[in-house]
Amino acid sequence: MRLSRQEVIAHIERAEELYKANLYMHLQPYIRAIQDNVKAIEDRYTDLARYYRIYMLYIGAYEEMNIEVLQSYLVGLENMNHVEASDYEYVCSHYKQCDELVYQKALMLYPYNDTLHLHYALKLQFENRFNEAILILKYVLECYPGLTEARLLLWDIESAQLEYLCTSTEEADCYELLDLASATHNKTVLKGLQLDERLDQSSQNLACIQVDLWERKASENQKQWVSEWRLLELNLTTRILLADYAKTFMKYDMVSQILSAPEQPKFPEEEYSTFEDYQAYMKALANSGWQLAQHQYVLIGNSSYYYSKNKKTLEICVERGLALNPNNPILLVLKAKSFFFNLNYQETGQAYHEAYRNGLRMSEYLFYLLEVNSRIESWQGILDIVVQFHRRKTPTLKTLFFQARALVKLGRFDEAHDVINEALNDFPLPPHSYAPWLYNLRMIIHKHNQNFTAFFEDMYSEINFYEIGDSDYCSTMNMCVEALIEMGDYKEAHKYAIYNYEQEQLAPELYTVFQWICFYDYLPKPEDLPAVSPEDLIDQPTTFLEYRNNGFMHWMLGDNTAASTDLQMASTLATNKAYYLKLALSCANEGFGDNEPAITLCETIQSQVPQAQDWKLGYDYANLLHQEHRYHESYVAFEKLLQNYPDYSFFQFEKDEYHVLLKVLKEASKGIGHIEDYTKYNAMFLSKDQPAENAILEHLEIANSTCNDDLFLRHNLLERVCKLDIEFENDELETLKEIKSRIRNAYFA
Numbered sequence: 163m164r165l166s167r168q169e170v171i172a173h174i175e176r177a178e179e180l181y182k183a184n185l186y187m188h189l190q191p192y193i194r195a196i197q198d199n200v201k202a203i204e205d206r207y208t209d210l211a212r213y214y215r216i217y218m219l220y221i222g223a224y225e226e227m228n229i230e231v232l233q234s235y236l237v238g239l240e241n242m243n244h245v246e247a248s249d250y251e252y253v254c255s256h257y258k259q260c261d262e263l264v265y266q267k268a269l270m271l272y273p274y275n276d277t278l279h280l281h282y283a284l285k286l287q288f289e290n291r292f293n294e295a296i297l298i299l300k301y302v303l304e305c306y307p308g309l310t311e312a313r314l315l316l317w318d319i320e321s322a323q324l325e326y327l328c329t330s331t332e333e334a335d336c337y338e339l340l341d342l343a344s345a346t347h348n349k350t351v352l353k354g355l356q357l358d359e360r361l362d363q364s365s366q367n368l369a370c371i372q373v374d375l376w377e378r379k380a381s382e383n384q385k386q387w388v389s390e391w392r393l394l395e396l397n398l399t400t401r402i403l404l405a406d407y408a409k410t411f412m413k414y415d416m417v418s419q420i421l422s423a424p425e426q427p428k429f430p431e432e433e434y435s436t437f438e439d440y441q442a443y444m445k446a447l448a449n450s451g452w453q454l455a456q457h458q459y460v461l462i463g464n465s466s467y468y469y470s471k472n473k474k475t476l477e478i479c480v481e482r483g484l485a486l487n488p489n490n491p492i493l494l495v496l497k498a499k500s501f502f503f504n505l506n507y508q509e510t511g512q513a514y515h516e517a518y519r520n521g522l523r524m525s526e527y528l529f530y531l532l533e534v535n536s537r538i539e540s541w542q543g544i545l546d547i548v549v550q551f552h553r554r555k556t557p558t559l560k561t562l563f564f565q566a567r568a569l570v571k572l573g574r575f576d577e578a579h580d581v582i583n584e585a586l587n588d589f590p591l592p593p594h595s596y597a598p599w600l601y602n603l604r605m606i607i608h609k610h611n612q613n614f615t616a617f618f619e620d621m622y623s624e625i626n627f628y629e630i631g632d633s634d635y636c637s638t639m640n641m642c643v644e645a646l647i648e649m650g651d652y653k654e655a656h657k658y659a660i661y662n663y664e665q666e667q668l669a670p671e672l673y674t675v676f677q678w679i680c681f682y683d684y685l686p687k688p689e690d691l692p693a694v695s696p697e698d699l700i701d702q703p704t705t706f707l708e709y710r711n712n713g714f715m716h717w718m719l720g721d722n723t724a725a726s727t728d729l730q731m732a733s734t735l736a737t738n739k740a741y742y743l744k745l746a747l748s749c750a751n752e753g754f755g756d757n758e759p760a761i762t763l764c765e766t767i768q769s770q771v772p773q774a775q776d777w778k779l780g781y782d783y784a785n786l787l788h789q790e791h792r793y794h795e796s797y798v799a800f801e802k803l804l805q806n807y808p809d810y811s812f813f814q815f816e817k818d819e820y821h822v823l824l825k826v827l828k829e830a831s832k833g834i835g836h837i838e839d840y841t842k843y844n845a846m847f848l849s850k851d852q853p854a855e856n857a858i859l860e861h862l863e864i865a866n867s868t869c870n871d872d873l874f875l876r877h878n879l880l881e882r883v884c885k886l887d888i889e890f891e892n893d894e895l896e897t898l899k900e901i902k903s904r905i906r907n908a909y910f911a
Contacts, residue, residue, distance in 0.1 A: 165199040167579040210245035229259040256283035266437040292323035301444040364397040414469035424455035459483035491522040539566040563596040598627035636667030678714035706735035726750040740774030793833030
C-alpha cells in the first residue's frame with residue numbers, strides 16, 4: 163500500500179510513541195510500512211533521520227541485534243550530516259559488538275561526553291585492555307570529578323589490573339603496583355611493598371602509612387602524624403591521602419599542617435587529528451594536576467572554614483580554584499561557605515543553586531539549603547525542603563532533626579513530638595549524631611507541657627552523649643535551671659546553677675536568676691558574683707527574658723510593685739504563664755501597703771489559668787480580702803476553700819496555737835455578723851488541751867453577751883480565765899463568786 167509523505171510521518175510518530183511505551187512487538191507493521199514507502203521522505207533529511215533513529219532503536223530492542231545494520235544506519239546519519247551525540251551513545255552502548263572505529267570517531271567528535279567515554283571504558287574492560295580503560299576513566303574524572311559511576315568502574319578495573327599484575331609470571335613495575343594498590347586500598351599488596359627496595363623512600367613511606375591508616379583508629383593515626391609521619395619524606399600523593407583521611411574524620415587541624423598551596427596545572431594543547439593524538443591529550447590532561455589542584459583548594463578552604471576560621475585563605479582558595487574550573491560543584495560549595503562565613507545568606511543560596519546546576523547531588527544540595535534556612539530562621543522553608551528530600555530519599559536523623567526543630571520553632575509541638583519519637587525509635591543513635599539534639603528538642607516540648615518528669619528522663623539520655631563539663635553538657639544544665647525554677651525547686655536549681663557558674667558556663671541570662679535564687683532562699687552565693695544594682699535593669703524590656711530578669715532585679719532591690727508588674731508582663735510571654743503569675747503574686751504579698759494589686763492578681767490567675775488553682779492560691783485570695791476588711795467576700799472565699807480542699811484544710815494544714823485558717827474564719831464571721839459561726843469557730847480554739855488565752859477571753863465575751871443564762875458555760879470559762887497569769891479588768895473574780903452562789907442556790911441547796 164502506497165503512503166503519502168504525511169502518512170509516513172504519522173507512522174514514524176506512532177512508532178516513536180510505541181517505543182516510548184515499551185510496546186516493541188507492535189512496532190513491526192509500522193516499521194515495515196515506513197520501509198516500503200521510504201522514498202516519500204528521502205528528500206527530507208529531517209524526517210528520514212527520525213526514521214533511521216526509530217529503526218536503530220527497533221533493531222536494538224531484540225536480543226539478536228544486528229550490529230552491522232545498526233552501524234550502517236549510523237553511517238547514514240553521518241552522511242546526511244544529521245548525526246547527534248545520542249546516536250553514537252546508543253550504538254556504543256552495545257560495547258561487546260560495536261566496532262572500535264565507531265568509538266574513536268565518537269570520542270574525537272565529543273571529547274567531553276562522559277557517556278561515550280564510559281561505554282568505551284566498558285568495551286576496553288571487556289577486552290581486558292585495562293591500562294587503556296584506566297586512562298579513559300581518569301580523563302573522565304578529570305572532567306567530571308563527581309561522576310560516581312566512573313569512579314566505581316575505575317575501582318573495578320584497577321582491581322582487575324592489579325590482580326593481573328600480581329599473578330603474572332613477569333615482574334611488575336613496583337610503582338604501578340603501588341599506584342594501583344593505593345587506589346584500591348589493597349592492604350595485602352601494600353604490606354608487600356613496604357620493604358620493596360626498588361621504591362624510593364617517599365614511596366615506601368606511602369605504603370607504610372596507608373597500611374596504618376586502614377588498620378588503626380583515627381585517634382591513633384593523628385598521634386602518629388604528630389610524633390612521626392610529619393617528620394618523614396612525603397610525596398604529594400601521600401599528603402593528599404593524609405589530608406583526605408583527616409577531612410573524613412573532621413580533623414581539619416591536620417589538613418592545615420599537611421597541605422600547602424598547589425602548583426599551577428600544566429594544561430596540554432587541545433590539538434589532535436588522530437585517535438593516537440587524542441589518547442596522548444587525555445593522558446596529558448589526566449596528569450596535568452588540574453583536578454588535583456582543585457581538590458587541594460577544596461581541602462585547604464574547608465580547613466580554613468572549619469578549623470582556622472581564616473577568612474582570607476578561604477577566599478583565596480575559592481578564587482584560585484574557580485579560576486581553574488568555574489563549573490566545579492565542590493568549589494562552588496566552598497564559595498557558598500565563604501558567603502555563609504560572612505553571613506551573606508542570599509549569596510550563599512545562589513552559590514548552592516549554581517553548584518546544583520553544575521552537578522551537586524540533590525541530597526547534598528538540600529542538606530546545604532537546610533543549614534542556610536536554619537541560619538535565617540526560615541522554619542517553613544526548612545519544612546518544605548525536608549518534604550522534597552523525603553520524596554527522593556529515605557528520612558535520616560539529620561532531616562528529621564531539622565524538621566522537628568522547625569516544628570518546635572513554629573509552635574507545632576504535637577507534630578514535632580511525633581517526628582522526634584520516630585527519629586529516636588527507628589534509627590541507630592551513634593555517639594556523634596543528631597540524637598542528643600533530638601532529646602534536647604523533646605525536653606523543650608516537655609518543659610512547654612510542664613511534664614517535668616519526662617523532661618529529666620530525656621535530660622539524662624541527652625547528657626550520656628557528652629563529656630561531663632563540656633559546653634553541650636553545661637548548656638543542658640542551663641535548661642535544667644530554667645525547668646527547676648518553674649518547678650519551684652530553688653535549692654536543686656541552685657546546685658545546677660552554681661556548677662555551671664564554677665565552670666564559667668552559666669548562660670548570661672541566668673546570672674540574674676542565680677542571684678535571685680540565692681536572695682530568695684538564703685542560699686550560698688559565690689563571692690565573685692556581683693550584687694544587683696539599678697544600673698543592671700534593662701530599659702524598655704520587650705522579651706520574656708528581659709521582663710523576667712527585670713522582675714527578679716526589682717524584687718532584690720526592694721521594689722516589689724515594679725517587680726510584680728514585670729513578672730506579670732513576663733507571664734504574658736512565657737510558656738508557663740501560671741508560674742510567673744503566681745511568682746508575681748508572691749512578690750506582691752511580700753510588699754507592704756495596698757493589697758488590691760495582689761487581689762487583682764489572684765482573680766487574674768483564677769480567670770486566665772484556672773488549672774493552676776490550688777489550696778494556697780485560694781487561701782491567699784481569701785486572706786487578702788480579709789485583710790482589706792472585705793469580710794463578706796472573704797467569708798465566701800474561705801467557705802469555697804473549705805469545700806474545694808476539705809482534706810488539706812482539716813487534716814494537713816498546720817494547726818499551731820494561732821491556727822491561722824481558723825482565726826480568719828472566726829474574724830470573718832464576726833465581721834459580717836454571723837455570731838453563730840463566730841461562736842462555732844472560736845469554740846474550736848478551745849478543743850485543745852492548752853487553748854490560747856485570747857480564745858478563752860473572746861469566748862467568755864461571747865458567753866457574757868449572748869449566753870448570759872448559761873451559768874455552767876460562764877462558770878467554766880471564768881474558772882479557766884482565773885487560772886491564767888493575767889491582770890483582771892472586769893471584776894472576773896467577783897463575777898465567778900456570784901455565779902458559783904447562783905449555781906449552789908439553784909442546783910445544790
